[in-house]
Amino acid sequence: DAPVRAATCRAAVLHSVDDLRVEEDPRALPDEPLEGWVRIRMNAVGICGSDVHYLKRGRIGQFVVTAPMVIGHEGAGTVAAVGRGVTTLKLGDRVALEPGVPCCSHPAALKGRYNLAPISFFATPPHHGCLAEYVDHPAAWCFLLPEGVSLEEGAMCEPLSVGVHACRRAGVQPGMRVAVMGAGPIGLVTLLAAKAFGADQVVVTDLKPSNLELATQMGADATVQMSVLQPPAQVAAALTVAAGAPSGVDAVIDCAGFESTMQAALLACASGGRVVLVGMGQEEMRLPLAAAAQREVDILGSFRYANTYPLCLSLLASGRVKVEPLITHRFGFSAEGVAEGFKVAHLCEPGTVKVMFNL
Amino acid sequence: DAPVRAATCRAAVLHSVDDLRVEEDPRALPDEPLEGWVRIRMNAVGICGSDVHYLKRGRIGQFVVTAPMVIGHEGAGTVAAVGRGVTTLKLGDRVALEPGVPCCSHPAALKGRYNLAPISFFATPPHHGCLAEYVDHPAAWCFLLPEGVSLEEGAMCEPLSVGVHACRRAGVQPGMRVAVMGAGPIGLVTLLAAKAFGADQVVVTDLKPSNLELATQMGADATVQMSVLQPPAQVAAALTVAAGAPSGVDAVIDCAGFESTMQAALLACASGGRVVLVGMGQEEMRLPLAAAAQREVDILGSFRYANTYPLCLSLLASGRVKVEPLITHRFGFSAEGVAEGFKVAHLCEPGTVKVMFNL
Amino acid sequence: DAPVRAATCRAAVLHSVDDLRVEEDPRALPDEPLEGWVRIRMNAVGICGSDVHYLKRGRIGQFVVTAPMVIGHEGAGTVAAVGRGVTTLKLGDRVALEPGVPCCSHPAALKGRYNLAPISFFATPPHHGCLAEYVDHPAAWCFLLPEGVSLEEGAMCEPLSVGVHACRRAGVQPGMRVAVMGAGPIGLVTLLAAKAFGADQVVVTDLKPSNLELATQMGADATVQMSVLQPPAQVAAALTVAAGAPSGVDAVIDCAGFESTMQAALLACASGGRVVLVGMGQEEMRLPLAAAAQREVDILGSFRYANTYPLCLSLLASGRVKVEPLITHRFGFSAEGVAEGFKVAHLCEPGTVKVMFNL
Amino acid sequence: DAPVRAATCRAAVLHSVDDLRVEEDPRALPDEPLEGWVRIRMNAVGICGSDVHYLKRGRIGQFVVTAPMVIGHEGAGTVAAVGRGVTTLKLGDRVALEPGVPCCSHPAALKGRYNLAPISFFATPPHHGCLAEYVDHPAAWCFLLPEGVSLEEGAMCEPLSVGVHACRRAGVQPGMRVAVMGAGPIGLVTLLAAKAFGADQVVVTDLKPSNLELATQMGADATVQMSVLQPPAQVAAALTVAAGAPSGVDAVIDCAGFESTMQAALLACASGGRVVLVGMGQEEMRLPLAAAAQREVDILGSFRYANTYPLCLSLLASGRVKVEPLITHRFGFSAEGVAEGFKVAHLCEPGTVKVMFNL
Ligand SMILES: NC(=O)c1ccc[n+]([C@@H]2O[C@H](COP(=O)([O-])OP(=O)(O)OC[C@H]3O[C@@H](n4cnc5c(N)ncnc54)[C@H](O)[C@@H]3O)[C@@H](O)[C@H]2O)c1
Ligand SMILES: NC(=O)c1ccc[n+]([C@@H]2O[C@H](COP(=O)([O-])OP(=O)(O)OC[C@H]3O[C@@H](n4cnc5c(N)ncnc54)[C@H](O)[C@@H]3O)[C@@H](O)[C@H]2O)c1
Ligand SMILES: NC(=O)c1ccc[n+]([C@@H]2O[C@H](COP(=O)([O-])OP(=O)(O)OC[C@H]3O[C@@H](n4cnc5c(N)ncnc54)[C@H](O)[C@@H]3O)[C@@H](O)[C@H]2O)c1
Ligand SMILES: NC(=O)c1ccc[n+]([C@@H]2O[C@H](COP(=O)([O-])OP(=O)(O)OC[C@H]3O[C@@H](n4cnc5c(N)ncnc54)[C@H](O)[C@@H]3O)[C@@H](O)[C@H]2O)c1
Ligand SMILES: [Zn+2]
Ligand SMILES: [Zn+2]
Ligand SMILES: [Zn+2]
Ligand SMILES: [Zn+2]
Structure with a gap:
């Protein structure tokens, strides 16, 4: 019965490279959410x-910011209004927002691979994002947080999903020894997912010792620090030794995505195994494909x-996966907070993993 | 009751590069086949x-001919003696020989992928091959030819198997549009297999018009002649047009295996599709992997x-697959016949697909 | 620009058991199709x-006809009007209508199994069917008929789909010997699908010789006539002999669905094989499950x-599947035609398979 | 260099129903193990x-004890002699013995399903078992115990394997809610395996409170005590409530195998889910199959x-699975110990799960 929309509704709006402003949301929210939709008061x-990439480059591949765009796609919040026909959610429910709404037909x-269908995805031009006070979203793409799962954890479902999907593609299950290349946020959630999927061993590799320390804290069975110029065969050898897998690991999930990591991945992987490419470090790469x-x-x-x-959400609720250690920095939703948060995320100094806004 | 071993037993023995002799088989066949084995009088x-490769180069990758080696791995023949414990075969049975006997444990x-286990494979050093009058082989790896399947067809099971396996890896089934790159013997059997697996459309590409003509005769729904310097995107576009698959074909089976074919393959393949690499044209290749x-x-x-x-054998017996048109040349098992046969296979002029010896 | 809706619009409306009338369609078609929908002039x-079942019993399981319901769910027609936003279809396009529109979220x-989601399905109470002059349907569920595919064939996509799905569940592919139990319309389309999926052998069994004759005409490799009181082990033995599969067939697809057929199916199936239950002949059955x-x-x-x-549609367009022989009776869309058509379908005398209306 | 065979070699030999004797092993061990085999000094x-069943009934299905048979199939021991050609094991190695050696060809x-091939399995007539001082076994079927894994745990790999295989068949993975019916030894190892495979929830049901208490101790997320006469729908409802799965659990693994458990299983299982039948409680059952x-x-x-x-072994070494609590009784390998052990196993009073012999 309360008005569901504040007089003003602020959002973090990207105008062009390095021009991110906290200002009135360019979206004109309707008085009520559409049929089947809900309005969310964003909280985390x-x-x-990719957000940093848009800020610093104004584009990712063919997606170019040509008009002011609300940024952010990893979000959770509270139901502030409920559209007609929505029966699964009610006012006050805490939800995580899946950011991409695919074309269902x-x-x-x-066929069950909606990630490959045309999709309207938060903060991918021309679609606005969710770093805003209010966002309207289809109820079916808002997932109720179980008791004990925080709003920040709800927001973390987005990167965690990338790790879960990668593990599904790799077919991770008990009995498998897995190598994760790259220990940035995506590599780390992939490690968490691989352990939750029951991998026997998860070995993580990165260039930076600080990231590998974090990997160890988060449950990596072993870590391998590599250097950029190291021959791939050497990296591969180090990985298989660390994994206790003399004839190769069963899966490699490359969350860096460079020629050098993929070369090492192919060599480190056992016959009949899978190398899953998640990272987008490099567009083209020269690979020893015949031998693989x-x-x-x-x-x-x-x-x-x-x-x-x-x-x-189930992994988080049961404690099988703990993402809180990944949230290394928190900021409020002010002009300064947003500026500072993006600065920290961009610099990405040792110890920085995930920057979170609390709205 | 007849003596199962001729006084002399000839074989085509590769001594070194370009030195292939028809002479007494270097193997000392025992008086009787081992327990569980049979002796085969080879007929086709x-x-x-790969045989030509060993003749001309003396090696394939790490496999080097360091001692005289009987050549040949695509064979069929007649059971000439039966070892103890063999119940599945009897004297006179016509069989196709699966050339690789894996380490079963x-x-x-x-796990069902014995092709990835250590394997003793005909004519892969240090193992002798089957272009010989008599060969001993485990009964379990000798497959009874159904009535109506010729000995030559039995020999053709070997290359056909490569095509069948490739189609299984590609998951070919009705509803799929498939591109086959390369119309050599392997590309052509892959075409046959893809049709038998129910593909909606099979489009074949090659550099040589003669091979594409044969592909059409063998059931290709369309063919695309490409040239070596053509940009991959152009080849991919031609393939998808020919396949009537504007958003890409569902699978590409690359039976050439060059950088250029694989680049075209990745571009021609629909989202969520599979590119299967069979051909070993090139060891390393530069590929646009991130986009894929x-x-x-x-x-x-x-x-x-x-x-x-x-x-x-079932595909051949039922006529769903016809391999006879692939056998373009036949020779007898004399010194001249063998020399001539390998010469034809090596020159590989337009119209040459499979050279067959009748022993 | 022409008016898309006739002044009157007739439909076959089921009022109650044995009370089926051709009369004004109870649906009030809007002036224009909804956004994303099209209006179809039904032709076949x-x-x-199940249509006959509703006519004769007024219900199927929990689905009860409580209000007048337009009957029919196997239909094809011509686009008569196009709703806003539809880009895939235009006036005059000939289409097959997939009758069930699932809840996409x-x-x-x-996960790709929309047949298990809540679904609005033609002629399943409370949803109206498509035996009517005009039907509105989402464009995404109307499939353009390729050249050479007739409207009747378009209508036959519905039962054929049941056979295709059953074959997918059975994993039918080359190398498999398959038994189909029951040679009614569903058994026969399953036979057609199994051959198209590349099965080595398809053996069909039924009680009625006339159905088995048709099966043979449609490509069954063998048929087995069973009788109701025959012991299942005897039926199973006959099936495996007919299939040339001494250690059992690789899959059985039971399109009858009785205790006796399922018992025989379990016995006829090889170790590691699949028995797919399509038929709904009996609700409960006593089965030797431990041994299976x-x-x-x-x-x-x-x-x-x-x-x-x-x-x-691809199977029909290429001629890999031919459904025309299944259409044994044709009627016009008059009160008499509909009455007569349902009478023939209900009596189901030898030689009757599919009754088709031409509108 | 030490003699590998004691002067006398005792074994637990089943002569006929209720006639089990500890006496000289009826097998004449050769002086040395066969090529590729090892001799094991059994320890646990x-x-x-099934052992109890043979003791009390003299048969299981078609397998009948017609000659004195050494009993026991769940064993681990120490390598006492090594046959020619064995490179993977050496004297003194501690190993778990996989009891079934399949026909590899x-x-x-x-195809990777060797459990469905003809198999020579310990203590399944006519094959002797492993409750004996010395047993010869192929080296490939003897698995080195990792450090920290006890010989008793090695023996427990046998029942644990049944649980692991059942979970693989059920496709257990994170995101799934699983019900296990029956909390005997097999139900309990299935519970352990399901948790290791990452199931979100594992609910266990049994008739006996003592077994359910143990299930809870071993990590069951909930338990449901059912009674024999309870209607299946009621049991199913209780299971889904306990699992927090209102539309049904994703998989049911029935480790009891009665009509009543299978009826409840089918009702408790969500659409698209799997019911895996492990238990052999009843040969035939009447089931509501059409609805399923x-x-x-x-x-x-x-x-x-x-x-x-x-x-x-990997699950045990890492501590992801703990089987020790299942070993409720231990006996020495004397005539009295064996008699007493089988008595306890047969009575199976509350609190009895696994009886273990230490040799
Ligand atoms: N496929 C998808 O759906 C998807 C989704 C999200 C992110 N991504 C991509 O995943 C990648 C990882 O994302 P992130 O947020 O963790 O990025 P990040 O840049 O924070 O992390 C990458 C990590 O890889 C390490 N690295 C770089 N070169 C390496 C090398 N040669 N060997 C080993 N480690 C190396 C870096 O030190 C860093 O820790 C990015 O390329 C991103 O674009 C893909
Ligand atoms: N993976 C396996 O198990 C396996 C088994 C057998 C053969 N092979 C390999 O498969 C390949 C094919 O074998 P084959 O016996 O048919 O050889 P082949 O040389 O007779 O045929 C290759 C065909 O590819 C064509 N080709 C070459 N470059 C091309 C290009 N850029 N675009 C399109 N077509 C091109 C050639 O004209 C030729 O017709 C070989 O590399 C062989 O080593 C692999
Ligand atoms: N699962 C699904 O999605 C689905 C869809 C459509 C139809 N169905 C069901 O499939 C079944 C078949 O449909 P239909 O239209 O072909 O029906 P139908 O009644 O025309 O055909 C059934 C055939 O089975 C034969 N039959 C009966 N008892 C038999 C026995 N003991 N052994 C061998 N054959 C026997 C009959 O003679 C008949 O030819 C029906 O039960 C129907 O409800 C299921
Ligand atoms: N499939 C296989 O490969 C395989 C291997 C080993 C054992 N088994 C079979 O698995 C079954 C279980 O083996 P086990 O050693 O645990 O036997 P068990 O008899 O010790 O355990 C069975 C459990 O099921 C419970 N139970 C009985 N009726 C029940 C009911 N109606 N509802 C719920 N629970 C019920 C019993 O109380 C008991 O705790 C046996 O039938 C055995 O033959 C199968
Ligand atoms: Zn993200
Ligand atoms: Zn070959
Ligand atoms: Zn129908
Ligand atoms: Zn056991």
């Missing part, structure tokens, strides 16, 4: 590498995720 | 690219085959 | 066992279908 | 339900296991 929104979606193919080492892509939110 | 043996074999990964276009290796012989 | 509608649908489980013979349900229409 | 052997084995099939609730058998030992 994390910054992702696209063949890929009908003769061992039926497969290379699988992993793009975003599908059907992960309920699982992420 | 095909020449494969290797984990890969126990973002569309979850997966790259799968395909190495030899497992569990294909019974299926191949 | 087939009668299915249900977890089952998001010890051979890992699995029992899989098969309910309707998902993602089958494009495949069915 | 558990009693299984059987098609089922070649319409929801695509599949029934999968689970017979023994394949490729489980390395995983079991």
